[in-house]
Amino acid sequence: MIERCLGAYRCRxxxxxLRHLKVTxxxxxxxxxxxxxTIGAGKFGTPEQDLDEIRQHFQTxxxxxxxxxxLEEIQTGGGGGGGGDSVDxxxxxxxxxxxxxxxxxxxxxGEEEKPDPNKPYTLxxxxxxxDEQRSDWLxxxxxxxxxxxxxxxxxxxxxxxxxxxxENPVGDHYLLKSIKNKIDYCRLHGxxxxxxxxxxxxxxxxxxxxxxxxxxxxxxHPEIEFLWWMDSDAMFTDxxxxxxWERYKDYNLVMHGWNEMVYDDKNWIGLNTGSFLLRNNQxxxxxxxxxxxxxxxxxxxxxxxxxxxxxxxxxxxFEADDQSAMVYLLATQRDTWGNKVYxxxxxxxxxxxxxxxxxxxxxxxxxxxxxxxxxxxLVTHFVGCKPCGxxxxxxxxxxxxxxxxxxxxxxxxxxxIYGFTHKSLASRKVKRVRNETSNPLEMKDELGLLHPxxxxxxxxQTNQV
Amino acid sequence: MIERCLGAYRCRxxxxxLRHLKVTxxxxxxxxxxxxxTIGAGKFGTPEQDLDEIRQHFQTxxxxxxxxxxLEEIQTGGGGGGGGDSVDxxxxxxxxxxxxxxxxxxxxxGEEEKPDPNKPYTLxxxxxxxDEQRSDWLxxxxxxxxxxxxxxxxxxxxxxxxxxxxENPVGDHYLLKSIKNKIDYCRLHGxxxxxxxxxxxxxxxxxxxxxxxxxxxxxxHPEIEFLWWMDSDAMFTDxxxxxxWERYKDYNLVMHGWNEMVYDDKNWIGLNTGSFLLRNNQxxxxxxxxxxxxxxxxxxxxxxxxxxxxxxxxxxxFEADDQSAMVYLLATQRDTWGNKVYxxxxxxxxxxxxxxxxxxxxxxxxxxxxxxxxxxxLVTHFVGCKPCGxxxxxxxxxxxxxxxxxxxxxxxxxxxIYGFTHKSLASRKVKRVRNETSNPLEMKDELGLLHPxxxxxxxxQTNQV
Numbered sequence: 004m005i006e007r008c009l010g011a012y013r014c015r016x017x018x019x020x021l022r023h024l025k026v027t028x029x030x031x032x033x034x035x036x037x038x039x040x041t042i043g044a045g046k047f048g049t050p051e052q053d054l055d056e057i058r059q060h061f062q063t064x065x066x067x068x069x070x071x072x073x074l075e076e077i078q079t080g081g082g083g084g085g086g087g088d089s090v091d092x093x094x095x096x097x098x099x100x101x102x103x104x105x106x107x108x109x110x111x112x113g114e115e116e117k118p119d120p121n122k123p124y125t126l127x128x129x130x131x132x133x134d135e136q137r138s139d140w141l142x143x144x145x146x147x148x149x150x151x152x153x154x155x156x157x158x159x160x161x162x163x164x165x166x167x168x169x170e171n172p173v174g175d176h177y178l179l180k181s182i183k184n185k186i187d188y189c190r191l192h193g194x195x196x197x198x199x200x201x202x203x204x205x206x207x208x209x210x211x212x213x214x215x216x217x218x219x220x221x222x223x224h225p226e227i228e229f230l231w232w233m234d235s236d237a238m239f240t241d242x243x244x245x246x247x248w249e250r251y252k253d254y255n256l257v258m259h260g261w262n263e264m265v266y267d268d269k270n271w272i273g274l275n276t277g278s279f280l281l282r283n284n285q286x287x288x289x290x291x292x293x294x295x296x297x298x299x300x301x302x303x304x305x306x307x308x309x310x311x312x313x314x315x316x317x318x319x320x321f322e323a324d325d326q327s328a329m330v331y332l333l334a335t336q337r338d339t340w341g342n343k344v345y346x347x348x349x350x351x352x353x354x355x356x357x358x359x360x361x362x363x364x365x366x367x368x369x370x371x372x373x374x375x376x377x378x379x380x381l382v383t384h385f386v387g388c389k390p391c392g393x394x395x396x397x398x399x400x401x402x403x404x405x406x407x408x409x410x411x412x413x414x415x416x417x418x419x420i421y422g423f424t425h426k427s428l429a430s431r432k433v434k435r436v437r438n439e440t441s442n443p444l445e446m447k448d449e450l451g452l453l454h455p456x457x458x459x460x461x462x463x464q465t466n467q468v
Numbered sequence: 469m470i471e472r473c474l475g476a477y478r479c480r481x482x483x484x485x486l487r488h489l490k491v492t493x494x495x496x497x498x499x500x501x502x503x504x505x506t507i508g509a510g511k512f513g514t515p516e517q518d519l520d521e522i523r524q525h526f527q528t529x530x531x532x533x534x535x536x537x538x539l540e541e542i543q544t545g546g547g548g549g550g551g552g553d554s555v556d557x558x559x560x561x562x563x564x565x566x567x568x569x570x571x572x573x574x575x576x577x578g579e580e581e582k583p584d585p586n587k588p589y590t591l592x593x594x595x596x597x598x599d600e601q602r603s604d605w606l607x608x609x610x611x612x613x614x615x616x617x618x619x620x621x622x623x624x625x626x627x628x629x630x631x632x633x634x635e636n637p638v639g640d641h642y643l644l645k646s647i648k649n650k651i652d653y654c655r656l657h658g659x660x661x662x663x664x665x666x667x668x669x670x671x672x673x674x675x676x677x678x679x680x681x682x683x684x685x686x687x688x689h690p691e692i693e694f695l696w697w698m699d700s701d702a703m704f705t706d707x708x709x710x711x712x713w714e715r716y717k718d719y720n721l722v723m724h725g726w727n728e729m730v731y732d733d734k735n736w737i738g739l740n741t742g743s744f745l746l747r748n749n750q751x752x753x754x755x756x757x758x759x760x761x762x763x764x765x766x767x768x769x770x771x772x773x774x775x776x777x778x779x780x781x782x783x784x785x786f787e788a789d790d791q792s793a794m795v796y797l798l799a800t801q802r803d804t805w806g807n808k809v810y811x812x813x814x815x816x817x818x819x820x821x822x823x824x825x826x827x828x829x830x831x832x833x834x835x836x837x838x839x840x841x842x843x844x845x846l847v848t849h850f851v852g853c854k855p856c857g858x859x860x861x862x863x864x865x866x867x868x869x870x871x872x873x874x875x876x877x878x879x880x881x882x883x884x885i886y887g888f889t890h891k892s893l894a895s896r897k898v899k900r901v902r903n904e905t906s907n908p909l910e911m912k913d914e915l916g917l918l919h920p921x922x923x924x925x926x927x928x929q930t931n932q933v
Contacts, residue, residue: 168638183647420688
């Protein structure tokens, strides 16, 4: 039994390694062909540089340790779904685990119709009067107000994952835990959820897929005041923290980040696009139009990646990603956008898991939910972990173990409402922390999450245009 | 490459077969020991009969074709999570796919403290004044009304799955699709979601896990008027159908079923407990107390199963399940409960997949969403498919293929809102059905799901006690 099992496992390991190698080589060759095939050097760099950079790219691609967007994209052919890091891997490549049969039985008509290379990419028809269109709609539809309480905007949390099962089958279990976690936070805070599993625009596969999706949702839902994008590999770890909406009343885009790192250092991790708020207005549409052009996959994304790596501090060599593009956009066009962008670091709108997960016990010891910051982070984001992909930047065991801890850390705040808790942050099992009572309504949950005030305000609704 | 892969796959197959055999035999032995160990014959049957039934049970267990609750429970040791059919398998047994390592790294403290066998099982302390407690709370908390519009009760949809990854790794992908599908329906219909992943009561593992969970939620959320239980293997296939709440104003429990089949024939599939509505009142607590006693796992559930098989029409031999227990309860105590139970068959509150999935194209051809019945079923329930378990009653390929079709059938109604549709019911890929416009708000989605009236009423809220 045991040898068989280990044999099987080793066998799959080798097999997967071989598959990776094959795909990588194939991509290398293809990319070279494309570049060679091009007359001239395109608007960035020369073919000679290209080739060197590509070599360097594959040499450095497995060496890095710092948090960053990784390189599966180029190797798997792009995920879609728009779920950010943890999705990309799930989108492409073949799937030779237990799931092989559904991919066999699955009819998927051939390739998308190729876009015209002569037409520059756009997210859609230009819209320049969105603020008028929207305020007009809002005044005609008082039963769909964009504010559901004083300083409580109507928010749509948008996340998603690839349409296919994960390359690594256990990944889907973590996507499931991740959405359960978001369902809990959003139920408590009166936020609606849109979970995307469709690739709306093949050009924008992978971490760029969120752009066409976000534009579509803003234009379809004028009643939404703020759209909250959240990667599928980010989890809520403070269920009690309500965003400081008042603070953002004069801003259109809120991301976790630091002004100096973005505007002065042009550091590619000066902000994070794994969890951000975008207001539904004309400014947002204009920003998306400015943000998108580096996204189209293939040569454009490849070449743009070189510019970003050259211009941004600390960026490894790989194709253009949405986060680097945003840093570049803000650093080079601060006058145009800066005054409406709030880089938040007063709490963890995004929190890098590496510096948080080992401190959960300490937090439980010393603090309580509702703080949102280093004492009790609102979000723990598993940047660089690819539970759904074939490989990330960190050992999969560490990632999975820590994702379970983060989930349980957040889940304990939900369970305590009902008188339960996980036996430990490492345990899926739960135990009672209170005895049942015959007067359940006299029982108050410590965090007041059962009937929170910020949820009650849902009944007073107003239009603020 | 290919042999390696097939080799690995065959190897896993054999290994799994062996594991099943081992567990089955182990359980057989254990059960026999327990029965032998008992002084006397217990209140049902004699040890001799027991042993015969158990033999028969394992002989017949793989032969049946009709839809029914299957027997993994007894073999896997119970699921938890309360997700119904498709969850049970996920709960127990070891997991030797790619996921093996998380089970290795996972700390799970030993067994639960065994309950006192002399104390009869209860769901919790007796509560007899719930209606008073609740109406008192509602009058004190006008900002949490139990009705969010005229004849629009506040509803909590409750579903879930086991805390562990699925035995069959692709199962988690279908759990993910299933919750995405529920998120969509509930967003459109102003229904909140509670996704459970915890086993609150080890005694009630498997398809009985929903009982303690439901009781806990009713008592914790007096603002909820109706709790809607839905199995994880049921999907919404009519996104436009709003439940006829008015019809249920004098009823406390709504299940899909037929009076004759339940009350006259005592047919074990005369109703289905995979999707039902339960009103939050004293009557519901009393019903749960009456429903629960057959649930505790082990000898009680085993012996109760024999009673149910003996008393109910068409029931195969296996341990007591919640659905059979409900049929038995209603058939034997109609006077006590019947007048408040509505057996719905005017639309598919639960729809058996076997008679629906091959007709989707015909429905698209002739009808439209919003009908909810045989012309366009509200719910398609994959009874007897165990995508998360090790094996169900149907070939896994057929189940997965049809679950994908059901998901896409429902998802097309969401996608059309945004101008997209799946390339076919068998395709994960989507295509445009409308061109983008620069006046998005003048665009009406065919089904009127973008800003449905039944959602707009959320702003007028009233307390009806």
